Amino acid sequence: MIITKKSVCIETIFTEVPFEERIKLAKDFGFEYIEFWTWKDKDIDKIKSICENLEIKVASFSGDQDFSLINEQESKEYISFVKDSIKTARYLDCQYLVLHSNALGKNGEVLNPHHEISDYKKFYTMVNVLKDLAPIAEEAKVTLVLEALNTKIDHVGNFLAYTKDAVEVVKLINSTYIKILYDIYHMQIMEGDLINTIKKYIEVIGYVHIADVPGRHEPGTGEINFINVIETLKLLNYNGIIGFELYPLKDSKQAVAIINSL
Numbered sequence: 459m460i461i462t463k464k465s466v467c468i469e470t471i472f473t474e475v476p477f478e479e480r481i482k483l484a485k486d487f488g489f490e491y492i493e494f495w496t497w498k499d500k501d502i503d504k505i506k507s508i509c510e511n512l513e514i515k516v517a518s519f520s521g522d523q524d525f526s527l528i529n530e531q532e533s534k535e536y537i538s539f540v541k542d543s544i545k546t547a548r549y550l551d552c553q554y555l556v557l558h559s560n561a562l563g564k565n566g567e568v569l570n571p572h573h574e575i576s577d578y579k580k581f582y583t584m585v586n587v588l589k590d591l592a593p594i595a596e597e598a599k600v601t602l603v604l605e606a607l608n609t610k611i612d613h614v615g616n617f618l619a620y621t622k623d624a625v626e627v628v629k630l631i632n633s634t635y636i637k638i639l640y641d642i643y644h645m646q647i648m649e650g651d652l653i654n655t656i657k658k659y660i661e662v663i664g665y666v667h668i669a670d671v672p673g674r675h676e677p678g679t680g681e682i683n684f685i686n687v688i689e690t691l692k693l694l695n696y697n698g699i700i701g702f703e704l705y706p707l708k709d710s711k712q713a714v715a716i717i718n719s720l
């Protein structure tokens with residue numbers, strides 16, 4: 459096995475059992491990390507105590523929710539929400555928070571595409587807000603990873619949809635605690651060229667998500683050559699976390715057996 463830091467997304471895997479019981483299943487199946495989406499609707503004390511008892515870590519969760527990074531009129535609220543997320547991350551001993559350009563609903567739907575704002579202004583606002591957040595992230599030693607999403611299937615109307623755009627923003631901040639999340643599923647749908655992209659931007663890739671295309675299922679169910687993609691990450695000395703944010707094709711046990719064979 460060549461993946462060392464594997465995280466299982468318990469919003470999509472082990473959904474056969476109630477939320478907190480999924481942490482025990484993750485541990486039983488050999489995962490070192492779990493991750494989830496919003497923290498606002500979760501019992502954080504309970505998650506902390508289960509993780510401590512089982513000796514499993516929280517790799518990441520969503521650092522934003524109701525407010526948009528691209529809308530200047532929401533910047534104050536956005537920053538305040540991320541600050542609370544950073545405190546929660548510290549409490550859970552979690553080192554990564556995932557940020558998005560737009561506020562997302564419960565099923566990942568884009569709440570407002572903000573067509574009224576120009577692209578230039580959206581980029582400008584993202585950079586300004588992340589510049590304000592960078593020292594806070596640095597002090598807390600929590601890395602904020604900016605994720606581009608596919609806008610063809612799952613997140614229609616999302617502003618950040620290409621790796622290059624997320625990279626441009628992150629490079630302007632120039633902080634080791636502000637990076638991108640490279641989601642292989644989303645970016646295969648939007649741009650393909652996975653191995654070249656990873657090679658080009660490895661320096662700013664802080665987190666990787668894996669699911670196959672089409673369907674967002676486990677590796678091997680679709681068109682992506684995960685053996686070669688993972689080998690590329692390994693050759694480039696990527697030593698961050700690889701999160702499996704995917705919907706099992708049949709059931710979680712089968713999906714996890716494939717994940718564990720990687």
Ligand SMILES: O=C(O)C(=O)CO
Pocket residue numbers: 495556562566605607612641703
């Ligand atoms: O679809 C994703 O990858 C998201 O992070 C949305 O929650």
